[in-house]
Amino acid sequence: MIEAAKPDAMTPVFCRVLKTHQETRDTFTIDLEPPSGPQVLPFAPGQFNMLYVFGVGEVPISVSGDPRRTHTLVHTVREVGAVTQAMRRLKRGEVLGVRGPFGSSWPVEQAVGKDVVIVAGGIGLAPLRPAIYSILAHRQEYGRVVLLYGTRTPEDILFRKELERWRARLDLSVHVTVDRALASWRGSVGVVTTIIPRAHFDSNNALAMICGPEAMMSFTVLELENRGVGLEHIYVSTERNMKCAIGFCGHCQLGPKFICKDGPVFPYDRIRQFFEIREI
């Protein structure tokens, strides 16, 4: 895992906006140019940055780009509040503050030699995308790779063109399902858990990575458990209100864990008990 730069972890570096791209009605991708020289910002799949819109505020956003392309920092953001709305309005050349990368990462190295089951719900596909890039870059090191993606409607599908390219590959099995659709939609309808039984993978030698709303992750874990995947081989990405991102402020505390520092990616068996507590 790549460690965050500890000494100046609270100081943002200035990144210029290269472009923004609307993905769906409420989600956009923003490409940033990191400062040159020693301050490049390498990250591991699953890690996040704190993005600071000057004068508005700071939000934690997972990196959604390719870890090998360190000259561009890519984040995919859903517009849900003042900061993300202001971020959407940024023009090319304007400056954003970036702190990070922070947190734990997807276990792409532990997955070597195994079948990999990636289950994404909604914008949860964004933090998983760097893991998919990493796995595809070393595709021969893995067994079967399955991507199961569920979202609200066909219009809410993230990275649609990329999903189509991935689906066309013979070494990657991609299943997309939506919660609701008009009859014109020719694909699957139903929550993402309903397509798990259709996926082909070896439960005894599989590692699963899940990211999405907690209810979706809980039901997905149950379904994977039904398929025989051990809980210790299931990883989830949790989300809490991250503020300092270095485990000082406690805003993101989940039981004894600091999501910003100990997470956001956890083996499910280490965080299971907190999933079962309401409103924690």
Place this chain on the structure above:
Amino acid sequence: METLRPILAEHPFFKDLEERHLDLVAGCASNVRFKAGDFIFRHGEEANEFYLIREGLVAIEMFVTGRGAVNVQTIGEGQILGWSWLVPPYRWMFDAHALETTRAIALDGICLRNKSEQDHDLGYQLLKRFATIVQKDLDAARLQILNIYEVHA
């Protein structure tokens, strides 16, 4: 004569079913094929079969005034389509139509209902299996209603 028994025996839905029950079920089975766009059943019609989908994709649809046909669920490879044959009044509550070429094994519901009346052990085994499907459908429907991918700020 070759029967569909070996295929049924391998399917998880019939896992651990006694040999004699498997024979009874296989006696009610036949191969069917639907072209993309074909209706497999329609709302209100008598429900006299269920299907084990071997290949393809089927949409379960409901007609909503002002919105037209709404696809509420899809059933694909390895899944079971339809349980209205088991529950009175044995009428389909939805439309089902093939989204792509679909191959399936059709199980005659009247045949199975009759055999289950004569052999309650078989009836119990089928009910147990269909209860799981009904429960999963209910769970999935609840998750859909919750709209979990929406941001609820």
